Amino acid sequence: MPADEEGLPQFPYHPDPVGTGSVVAAAVVCACCGRRRPFTYVGPVYAVEELARVLCPWCIADGRAAAMFDAQFTDASWRVSDGVPADVTELVLRRTPGFVGWQQEQWLHHCRDAAEFHGPVGANELAAFPDALEHLRLKVAGSGWSADDKDWYLQALSKDGPVTAYLFRCRHCGSHLAYSDST
Structure with a gap:
């Protein structure tokens, strides 16, 4: 062919x-x-x-x-x-x-397997995946930032901007996961 x-x-x-x-x-x-x-x-x-x-x-x-x-x-x-x-x-x-990615890429895992990569996302796209947003909130919670800074960071996420999230989906349970990085 x-x-x-x-x-x-x-x-x-x-x-x-x-x-x-x-x-x-x-x-x-x-x-x-x-x-x-x-x-x-x-x-x-x-x-x-x-x-x-x-x-x-x-x-x-x-x-x-x-x-x-x-x-x-x-x-x-x-x-x-x-x-x-x-x-x-x-x-x-x-x-x-x-x-x-902006920094060092990471491949996320769930249910003892690598997750599917579904691309870069911003705050608008991430709103459709509350489980991924919660996963990201938990990661940001340990940052040592103030509550205002954490909120600003999550709202500043942009698919094509200097603060980006990366969306993954578990191949087994369907949960969505995300991590973020910036320039």
Whole structure:
């Protein structure tokens, strides 16, 4: 089947990489498979080689890009919850499109599994996910900030602004989670 007729591969931990902006509809000759593909991965790549905007999502999904370049698509420094199997962590690091954040990206976990990444969100979008907002409130509660500063921070969240939240969903119970960072 020609590359332009192929559907995107499925990523269990990043179900809509085009919607989140990690994959874009832009033709690329993939540095891994050598095929001209209609979509390009534009998220982070942790490898010795410079691989910005030269990998196709198919080579990420099947693990070829990670194997060929000893690459990861999410930084391994994030904390993995106890009980999450090592193969899940490996799948997120090496076979799942990452995403770009302001500081160091984190992949959230729930129910002993990695959660699905659903993209950057601001206060307006987060209002539709009260469980994620509560998760974020709990994280901000330990910040040492005044109540006014905490409220300001949560209201200042912007999908495209200098204070952003990142939305995740548990694959098992459906709970929404979020973390935030800023410039």
